[in-house]
Amino acid sequence: MKESDNSSHDGLHSNESSGDEGGSKDMDKKKFRVFNPTTEMDDPKFELGLLFKCKIDFINVAKSHGVKYGRKIRFKKNDSNRCKAICRSKRCMWNIYCSVRSDKVTFQIKNMLLTHTCGRTTYHGLASVTYLANKYLVDIRLNPNFNVGDFMIKVHKDLGVSIAPNVGYKYSKLWSYCEELQKANPNSNVFMNTTENNEGDDEFQRFHVCLNGCKRGFLQGCRYVVGLDGCHLKGCHKGVLLTAVGIDPNDHLFLIVYAIVETENKNSWKWFGEELKGDLEIIDESIWAFITDKQKGLVQAIQDVLSGVEHRMCLRHMYNNFKKQHLGLALKERIWVVARASYRDRFAGLESLKEFDEGAYNWQKPILNMLETIRFYLMVRMEKKREWIRKYTGEICPKILKKLEKNKLVANDCIPSHSKDWKFEVRCMYGDRYTVDLISRCCSCRKWDLNGIPCAHAIVAICDTGEESEKFVHDCYSKEAYMRAYEPMINPMNAEQMWKNSDMLPVLPPENIKLPGRPRKAR
Template sequence: MFDKVELIIHHGGNFKCVPESMYVGGQVDVLSIDPDLICYPHLMKCLKTGSYGNIKALYYKKPSQCMKSLRELFDDKSTLDLIRLATSCGKCDIFVEHGLDEVELVELLPAPEAFEPNISVEQQPDMPDKEMEVDTDVNVEGQVPNEAAGMEVPERGEASLHNDGQVEDDDSHDETDEVEERGGEYDGTTNKEGEDTDYSWKPEEADTDDSWMEDASETDDSEHEETENEELFDNEVASDHTATQMGGTRAEESENEEVSTEYDSSNPNSYMTEEEDDDGTSKRASKRYGSFNPESEVPKFEVGMYFEDGKQFKKAVIKYVVFEKRDLYFKKNEPGRVRVKCGKKCPFSLTGSWVERLQCFQVKVFKEGHNCNLRYRLRIVCTKWVADMYSDKVAENPSIGAVELKRLIKAEYKLNVSESMASRALKCIEEKNETAFKEQFKKIRNYAEECLQSIPNSTIIISTVRVVPDAPSVFQRIYVCFGPVKKGFLEGCRKVIGVDGCFLKGQMKGEILSAVGRDANNQMYPIAWAVVEIENTYSWTWFLDLLYKDLDVTAPDEWTFISDQQKGLANALSRVFPNAEHRNCARHIHANWSKTHRGMNLKKLFWLCAKSTCERQLEANLAELDKVNVQAGKDLRKYPFKLWCKAFFRDEVKCDTVENNLLEAFNSTLLKCRSKPLIPMLEDIRVATMKRIAKKRKYVLKWPGPFGPVIMKKLNANIVASEGWNVDFNGDDGYEIKKGRAQFKVSLQKKSCSCRRWDLCGIPCAHVICAIYDKGEEAESYVDWCYSKEVYKKTYSYTLHPINGELLWPRTQFEEILPPLPKKMSGRPKKK
């Protein structure tokens, strides 16, 4: 922190952007000041009282930063940021952009009477009379050229200067005059926008949307003046000053730089003004106007700014209105012209029109400044604006209501809208989403073909049905399993798969079925997923049968499946994977059992039973449960222990988990995309899988040892638990591990412990670690190979290839698919 800071003020120069951004010319002043005394009004007062001329804008940056880091200084908020930068390094650069000084009109002095030019032209007798051509574009050295090259200087009395800084010429002529000469008709080819009467603008007809403007009978005293100023805009005297502001793009030139092109090649939207002599020769003026930047947060207008069309101009006005909280409105628009007014007594005025020769929309009149109060209920904010701004949020949360939407607009924009407007906006969004929803199913075959071409060895199955034999195909299900994901699972994951289903929350009703494996770090590895109409035995059988073929299963009894208590899943597993081990998530069993048996003590005893690794240990924990609550023990025995207790799990797959938490983690990643249409939802899942593989490929490089962080954390916990145990060695391969009345036997060669913890998961338990240390070896050497770094790298060695966007998708020759038929839910319909 510095008690005093230096403000380095650059003034008198101008900005130049070729070959790079810089401030050319001028002088530099240094102002030492207490940062606590700096405020925006005080700083502007100091600058205006100094010899800094007309200040149009101020910019600031750190001395160590480049010119691209310039920020505009225009209010107290930006001044606080200036103070923060200055106090951090003790100094700050301030650049002054100067505006034009006030024009002073000087009457032309009459020529001396005695001066009579004597010019004679000798004509050859054999030559016919010819008119002599005089070059009027001669630039005499030492004379000051006109501000706009090639423009005629009006005679005294023919030009009048208005308050808004525009110079009018009685001989001016532009597109508006052409319209009047044609009887009000405007060329319809100047703008080809859509049918949206709220945003779009058509030269063929005037905008008459009542929700955007007042009645045509409303007039303004300055209307005639605006029309004159607009019509004479094309002939206003241009200057070397470059139009610059936050809402447009900067096109800067040095004072003596000659313009040689129609527009800036780096900015196609910046144009040069152009005029013609009486003989048709075009002459370029030296003024270049900025074009509007649609990415700007707060649009700022100025005379001459270019827009693509009237639609973009109107959007910019609405954006300005929402930010400034001014009750602007669109007056009855004429063909090719849009006028914006504020109140009857407010001087604000903005007019733009279509420029035929440049094929763009341009601001012709702009009177800045308001004397009206801020308004929080704006006429220009209509149903379509609300629908456009909140369509994505409503798509993510389809259950949002009109009252909640109204509160959301109030919180984000501080605007008051009626509940009826919010309701109409929701209806408009629903109709828009309905159209997009139907289009998704027409493109689903193209999307599937693109994925199959870009990602080899993948499986994408689309199932359709027909209501009657000759009816069009209706979407039913889609199954996705990418080739690299499938190959990575088979080479690096254990034969343990978690399966689960979750509901879709958007307009499409149904469920997502998913299969997730476990990698070498005991983290989730998505294998396959499907969108089905309902979760039942038939849909689960269809999904598992496709998964069976993709994984090329030869011995179903070697596989283990973990699931919740889904409907029909047990029957489907017994049909597709006979003799496979099936586990139920203990957390869901506890949720059902605890509905009638609550309490911390009962919960603790339940998890002791679930994590019992041998039958004797389970019996002891059940006996403790019976002592606390006999009925709770009886109810718990109704759930088959082989589905949720470790004592009955197989030890070949090296997985002792009793929960299906990896599936829950996968479903949480689908939370946002579950409310999207079909193709965007599938794309979100594909992109998330692709990014996860890329992330894990970098993650494994940071492992300090041969095993992952999750495995090492569990091993270290077992090492700590091994303290206090006594070891008795038989001299061959037998160890007795004792502590009090507890005693277990360990065989390092067989990789077995009588507690079965090492057998189940492949990570040495506390008893095994005691035997390993007694032998003088390291515990890491007895961790199962399935957890190694090499296996982990194999899992993520296959990446998903990127795919093209919708524009480049192949066009299939199959018939289009219709969206699924709406399913009538049981019970009373919801009130709209």
């Protein structure tokens, strides 16, 4: 069936649904066609009122549609009473709304728009292992000698998607990937560490990536603030993805360096810190600030490798563990008040709170696919940011302007008194008094000093001089700084079949490490 076959149903069918996604109750009284998963799953014909014996049938046929036509389908409003399939493309309005009938089991299409305005893609992620197993079960049983290569060719021919071969093959291509990545992005720091197993073969240990475009962009347009974190990887061969991120001029995350290591401990974090120090050419450590959690050896590694930097803990990580034992909104507000204290007396006047650790997050992808997904994401993201900033007409990044406007509202409660030149004493309605020096761009509350955005006390003093507060925002938040951060380019790469075969011996996957305790079951 071609998509054009559904032309009679293209458009929004709302005449029988009273303009409501839930549809009319009169639909329960009419007779409608029942979907047959045995004969229609591979060639679905959607129509208004089509019945499904259960919600799973509707989900499966929507996925089958996505695979057949190469569209990214996801499910919104998915619960026991309703399910809406939509296209992931932001500009595509394709959707099918299905809800349960009065018997609480049968689902029925109540509303739909079957016209795709997006293009076909091979990266829809719907051809899962379960989907392929169900679709080709009979073929595999009839042909026991069906090898992996032939199966991959058949899937690509039938569905137009490429499936991942075995994980060991992915590891064997890492040397070629490493060389191709460096070739496409000169002056990048990309390398892999291996260890020798009992048979004398090289096994994967660590993989480090610092793309030149990310490094240059961070050093040219971002503040010297770096956050470190790691997440555990799922799959046959465990590992940990370590990342170093900065903050761009619009207060969004900016990925600098990422690496895959065997485990998260002091040794791996120390290795990552040493490589990061070399990548960013850190000489004067006193002008750098690092934000981390308290994970396995990370604090000690920072002290050993970057002892001169300002090191602070991420409050969000600590609070996620704090709230497990200390519930309630009152404590949540209190801990954030402590964190936002901008001068010592205000911080010391509050009750101290304990710090706790946080576990890592899980993520599953074959190693080569994961590395390539990160690189591709960075390449596309950098270009999207460049395109966005070209169209942006303001001089200060929008997220910073929102913070400035928020401070302006607080400034309504402040009264400035001019001392001399550009110095002011600012009184607040609640009795506090602060001194503001517009030449030095500082306030005794220290908020302006800390983040470079005029505080409420500074804003009311600036207004008293007739100047615009936007002119007193630090240059690190300017449009020019943003353009410098995203000006470097991450170059595209050739497909895997075009990579030059590396002269290095193929690397083997790391040895599986049995984790302590009973494996977690999926329920």
